[in-house]
Amino acid sequence: AGKEPTTSGEGRERQANPAALGLVPRADPVDSGSHFAPLLGLTDPGFSDCPDLKMSRVTTALGGSVLTGRTMHCHLDAPANAISVCRDAAQVVVAGRSIFKIYAIEEEQFVEKLNLRVGRKPSLNLSCADVVWHQMDENLLATAATNGVVVTWNLGRPSRNKQDQLFTEHKRTVNKVCFHPTEAHVLLSGSQDGFMKCFDLRRKDSVSTFSGEATEAGQDGKPWEWVMTGWVPVLPVLSCCVLRLHPSFAHGRMQDAECGANGACEDTLCGCSLGPLCVTPFHSQSESVRDVQFSIRDYFTFASTFENGNVQLWDIRRPDRCERMFTAHNGPVFCCDWHPEDRGWLATGGRDKMVKVWDMTTHRAKEMHCVQTIASVARVKWRPECRHHLATCSMMVDHNIYVWDVRRPFVPAAMFEEHRDVTTGIAWRHPHDPSFLLSGSKDSSLCQHLFRDASQPVERANPEGLCYGLFGDLAFAAKESLVAAESGRKPYTGDRRHPIFFKRKLDPAEPFAGLASSALSVFETEPGGGAMRWFVDTAERYALAGRPLAELCDHNAKVARELGRNQVAQTWTMLRTIYCSPGLLPTANLSHSVGKGGSCGLQLMNSFNLKDMAPGLGSETRLDRSKGDARSDTVLLDSSATLITNEDNEETEGSDVPADYLLGDVEGEDDELYLLDPEHTHPEEPECVLPQEAFPLRHEIVDTPPGPEHLQDKADSPHVSGSEADVASLAPVDSSFSLLSVSHALYDSRLPPDFFSVLVRDMLHFYAEQGDVQMAVSVLIVLGERVRKDIDEQTQEHWYTSYIDLLQRFRLWNVSNEVVKLSTSRAVSCLNQASTTLHVNCSHCKRPMSSRGWVCDRCHRCASMCAVCHHVVKGLFVWCQGCSHGGHLQHIMKWLEGSSHCPAGCGHLCEYS
């Protein structure tokens, strides 16, 4: 039955398991629709490992009874510290500082059954840090009190006070008590004082004491006698083993040894002292014990966890030393739990927010799984019947209970969010039923959680991941279903620069084959397709400031064209046309005669076009030229069209159509036309060595802002608005008119900059969205105030930062710095204001130059002398990193043309790169 459901539907699965467990399938309307089934075990390989064996045992354990219930909670009177479930799965005990009650778990609610906290004056013995219910005996409970007392309770006592025995051997708070899973009378406790004690409930004091200080080997020369506080072999089984395995530990001998060591034997039972306390070793920085747990599968073994991060494994028969010790966590280990099925699996949880699963069967404890939670782990409990599931709750900050699949350590399989304060105790209701979880919390409530009501963070998780590799590879992971749905499409068809390899790799270790299998796609860049060359060239060669706008545009257009990016080149040309018509020149120019300005602009325009004509394209010259002009027309017309519709209805028709046509035309024609002349590359102009260096530009930057402001002022003046009216009347002339006349008319009208701004803005956005943020930023810088106001600050900043990021990835530091300097965005321009201190050493005495200026105040010589001209270099100083001689950039360059030796005569073969 257990194997079958793996592929079946949810409903069937839910029914199949309870049936196998010997349960009556319950009618549960919510059930089938829930997302419970896959988590329960559909995808869990461990679940169907050995169904027959498991099922038979379960049947006996449950004894045919049925576990039913719903998610519910009840209010307690006080915060709970721990809870424990009776083996009949129908009662739960809640213990805390001021609460100690037994509740019956009924179908619909918790019912208080018994209050064990009796007596008028509540004693500290009742202030419980931990509670445990014996798994063999329904009447037996044990509590650990904060004052160090271990108390056992017998529910079978007829009186109101059920307190049975009191062990006051621990000196500090007892953190944990634990019954032996199969032995009826064996109780283990772990305390803050660093000791673990094993009690036999038929005796008044502990049987043996284990010290957390004990090292694995026990060979560090420390006296062990104080560890033994009186060995009396009461447990028949245990003592037999002791005698058989370790004859030297026979009772009599131990007694002798102890008595001899202490000389003070007063114990009535064995003649032994309770412990040689007076010789407590002074190295007793014994670490506090935080948890003790008997192994479920190994009769004699128990594990203990410590505040210093250690975990120890003990043999109950060997109190002198632990079997094994290892450091499990960084910081205290708050809890541990043995796996109910897998022998030797131990889960530990610590303050370092980790849950680790260890395999103890091997020679060295091996960490098998590690789950990273978001807060320190207070409790951990394996989920019954689910091999890889465990529940955790946290000690601080986080109030939820998580159920993890340890093979999937990043997202909890399920989450219970009922509590309003930290959860302090969790327990699975029945050792063979995986769907009921009980929990107690500091918020004074007791909860029963049903697994099917749990929320599943997986559902809310973002199932896609995207990452760029070092060499431009792109990896993309998504839910398989998502990818499968799109499998018909070829991924990434849009980008021609990244023709694609589609690689799919499925992790075989992925445990959730059905639930969360994901596909990983890797897109590789075309080998050798250094497709970004144009970017670097453009960035290096663009001029962004320092010259008149017209020149900048011309220059940039030329650069773009030489790199074969014609659309960009056209854009620059158009920008030049738009913004450099003399009418628009700021301030001083405005007073000049309009006519003259117009012709000027035209001349420039023409010469530009002619100059840029490819020589061998005679037949297309006209076309080309017209296109160039038409482009500018288009721009004008397009925007004017809107203007016209507002103001001049009658002439709308004529202007609209051609404008549209031209726009479409330009897009297609563009490439075709210019791709014809790949040889159309001018030899690169010899560039100045540091043309982009920002120093000389400083004045420009400072001076720029005032200019555009004037421009704006003028734009608002009535004079300009008058010209706007002109435009309205003139605009409708469409492309059928002679180009010259169009140009004339337009320039004469001196269109205001605002007129184009919408269009330019759209253009910038277009480029930015195309991925060419370089263009957007370059235009933004070149045009400065002319367009800045039309684009909101955030977008600008976004562009700037993206561009700067790109530049820096290509190591174009100079360019990026220039861009930073030229940007007007405050957030961007402060980028190069950080860590600007430059420490300079004197080139003679090699001591730091502490005072400002050019004279070293130690050797009283000028520090930065040019090795060629022997003058102080104030400005760009280039020096050899080998001999630290150098000088004016120009001088050194000149010098190195003739000689490869250092100009200072030091004999060093200098290298300047």
Place this chain on the structure above:
Amino acid sequence: MAEGENEVRWDGLCSRDSTTRETALENIRQTILRKTEYLRSLKETPLRPSDRLSNIESSDGLNKLLAHLLMLSKRCPFKDVREKSEFILKILRVKQPVDMPPRRLVLSKQIVYEDAQMHALFADSFAALGRLDNITLVMVFHPQYLESFLKTQHYLLQMDGPLPLHYRHYIGIMAAARHQCSYLVNLHVNDFLHVGGDPKWLNGLENAPQKLQNLGELNKVLAHRPWLITKEHIEGLLKAEEHSWSLAELVHAVVLLTHYHSLASFTFGCGISPEIHCDGGHTFRPPSVSNYCICDITNGNHSVDEMHVNSAENVSVSDSFFEVEALMEKMRQLQECRDEEEASQEEMASRFEIEKRESMFVFSSDDEEVTPARDISRHFEDTSYGYKDFSRHGMHVPTFRVQDYCWEDHGYSLVNRLYPDVGQLIDEKFHIAYNLTYNTMAMHKDVDTSMLRRAIWNYIHCMFGIRYDDYDYGEINQLLDRSFKVYIKTVVCTPEKVTKRMYDSFWRQFKHSEKVHVNLLLIEARMQAELLYALRAITRYMT
């Protein structure tokens, strides 16, 4: 004379590179020479050195320089710097400060830099701060602790954190001022200005930003009655519109506040004198008779010191010898009897109450009112607000149970979550302080002192109303005698009232290093107590 040229840069001295230090020193030398020349030319008449030195007060700048140099000549862990600065001072014919008032024995004693570990620690500290303060010098009795302490302090003040640097120093000033600890205030005023803090703030809290002013209340309560902190305090700080604190900032601030409150305790508890280069820390004049004695912590001189104390108080040596013996005997008894005589639960509970109640009668008999120095009082408001006994306090404040909220489980997690790594550092510091032992008591060796340490620790927490369920508070009465309790209580609650007499009168046979050890316990326990209350309030706010 241009001001720029006279600026002396000390930072070069903090370098570990000896040539760098040499350069820096040379610079300093030249500046000082220039300055003295300048002064001399001003006065025109050649003066006798002593005259000149007495008149030099007029030139504040030079005086400061010389003081700093003096500090270096005594304190710098680098030998070259020490020698050189001494040499400079000699050139100037500054009288060697051997003749400083005896109360500052710590300062006049040349520190021996033989111990490699010690030296490394000093070098670290010096490199980080550019000085070696007196606190470090006293704590070096316990190098293991000192290392952790310096690491933590460095992280709190200089490393990444939610608060800007000048805020951190200002909070330090606020906290120290609460206890009128002029030593710490002066130290941090310097640092505050050094990191670019606004000097205006130093005129009083009301000149600081509203955000810091809001912190004043928390500072006050935390310093004197931490048990009164509620989540409303926290809420008030976190929800103050534009002046609100973020949780991370608040945790940083709380850690700083508690750190400086307890450090103030240490300063008074050990009688740390002003820094050599700060006001009152040095003199170039022949020693005058000074009655303002706190106490001296000098290992080498302690026997002499002790003799003096003993003779002064007419306590015979044998008497104080018996004290130790008695204490040891009590510890032995306690250890043996613990299991025999089992106190009932009621008794245990009442013992805590008794101890709590008794702690409030423990107070120094001398009621001399210490009036805070002017310049310090302006850093805090509401001077009347002071420590009030936990138990005497009017309204009923429930006992704080460590088992419900302790540092290891809860406090650590919260701090580490909001201010990463600091939880770890503080945790280490607590651990080291709590577990530190040399297994000696006065002249006895191989003694397990854990019981005594625990008694001290728990007694302090008891004064703050923090109870350990698993502790028998009767032990405190057995182990801590009255004069010791007076000292503890004064140091922890009203450190400004500590006198040298108190320091001397407890544990007379014990070494100074052991008394410093006690102080370390005191300050860490106090810090933890304050932190626990503050963090619990934050936790309550968060849930």
